[in-house]
Amino acid sequence: MKISNYLLVFVLAFMSMGSCKDQAKTNEVTALYQCPMKCEGEKTYSESKSCPVCKMDLLALAQPSALLEEPFRIPETSIFNLTTKWNTEEDETISLIDLKGKPLVMVMIYTTCKAACPRLVADMRNIEKQIPEVKQEDLQYVLISIDPETDTPKRLKEFAIENQMDGKQWTFLQGSVSAVREFANVLAVKYKQISPMDFSHSNIISVFNPKGELVHQQEGLGVDNIETVDHILELLK
C-alpha cells in the first residue's frame, strides 16, 4: 500500500512537471524530417535533429493532409500566432484569430486617459471618415486597452458609446496584463504605468492585412494619415 502511495506521488509529480512538454509534443506527432542534402536518400526521422552524415538541421517535410484540414495557414509574422484570450466590449471572449478575414486597424489606448488618447481616438475616427461608406463593413477597427484592470468590458462599452464608436466595425479588447504586454511587444508599443490612473505610452496606429500581417504603422499624434488611409484602401480593393 505504502509503495503504491509513493508511486502515485511520483507519477503525479512527473506528470505535472511534464505538462508543458506534452502540449508541445502533440503538435509534433505527425511531422517527418529529412536531411536537406538527402545524405541518406529518402530516409526520414520522426524527430527533428541533425543529419548524422552532414550534421545539417533536418527539414520538416510538408504534410499535405494537414494542409487540407486547415485551409487557412497562419503566416509566420501574423499576430494570429498569439494564442491569448481577450474580452470584447460586448463581454465576449475571443482570440485574435477570430478577427481574421478583414483588414485591421489597431491602436492601444486606455479609457481614463486625458492627454493623448482622445487625440488617438480622433485620429482613428479621421481614418474612418476617409474610408468610403460602402467599404466600412469590410474593415475592423480594434482598440486594445493597456489598462486591463480599469477597462472592463462594461467600461469599454461605455467608452464606445460616449465616443460614437459603438458600431459593428469597432471592437474594444481587454486582455490579461501579460497578454497586453505581449501584444504591445508585437506592435513595438512602449508603455509604463506612472500612477494608478495614468500611463505613458507610444502613439502608434497599426494596419494589418486580413491574415494578420503588419502592413503599416503610423507613429505620432495628429500626423498626416494619408499614407495610412492609402494602405487601408489598398487592402480593401
Add this chain to the structure above:
Amino acid sequence: MTLLRLTFCIALCWTTQAWCQSSMESIKGGTYIPLYGRDSLQVTISDFDMDVYPVTNQDYLQFVKEHPKWQRSKVIKLFADKNYLSQWVSDTILGTSQSLNAAVTNISWFAAKDYCDCQGKRLPTVDEWEYVAMSNDKMPDARPLETYNEYILSWYEKPKTFNNEIGSTFKNYWGIYDLHGLVWEWTLDFNSVLVSGESRKDVDNDSNLFCGSAAIGATDLMNYAAFMRYAIRGSVKARYTMKNLGFRCVRNKNEITNENL
C-alpha cells in the same frame, strides 16, 4: 522498505532537478529609487525568488528539445529575428566555441518569456532586476560606491564576456551571481523604458527618462552605468536577439509550484 523509500526520494529529487536546474535565492522586498524611474519616485518591490545564475546554454538546449517550436529552424518570425541562436550549429547542437555552462544568448524576449513560463516562473521586471543588481558582495545598495560602478564599466570594456561560464563573476549581497559582468538580461517590461529615438516624438508624456542623457558626465559614472542598461532596453524590440543578451527567471513568493511536493 526504507531503501525503497530512499530510492523514490532520490528519483523524485533527480527529476525535479532536471526540470528546474537553476537554484533560486530569496530576495527581500523593499523600496528604492531607480536611477531612471520617475522624478525620484520610490518603487516598492515585493519579496520574490530569483535564479542564482542566468539561464545557460545547457538549460536552453534541454528546453528546445522539449519544446521544438523554439528550435532555431522552427521558431516563427513573429517571435524571433534571424539571429536567434545563430551561434548554434543546428537545432540541438551548440556552437564549437560555446560552453554548456555559459549563459544562453541570441534569445528573443518571447523565447525568454516562454522559457520562464514553462518553469512556473516569469521574467523579472526592470525594477526588480535593478533592485537586486544595485548590490555588491556586501551591501544591498552599493550604487554610491566608486568600486561598484568601476566594476560595471570595466565589464563594458571587456570583449566577449558572454562566452564566460556562469558563476565567474561575484556573488552579490542576495547570493545572486552574474548580474554584471557576463551578459545583459531581458526583463519582463523592458518596453516600459521610454528611452529611444522614437519615444522622444510619439510618447505623450514627454519622458523624463531621456533626461538621463544629461547625466553622461565624466563625474557621474553611477548614472552612466545604469543609463547604458536603460538605453539598451529602450532600443530593442521583443523579437530582437543579441549575442550579449541573455536572461534569468524569477518567481513570486506566493506561487510555489509543485516542485516542493
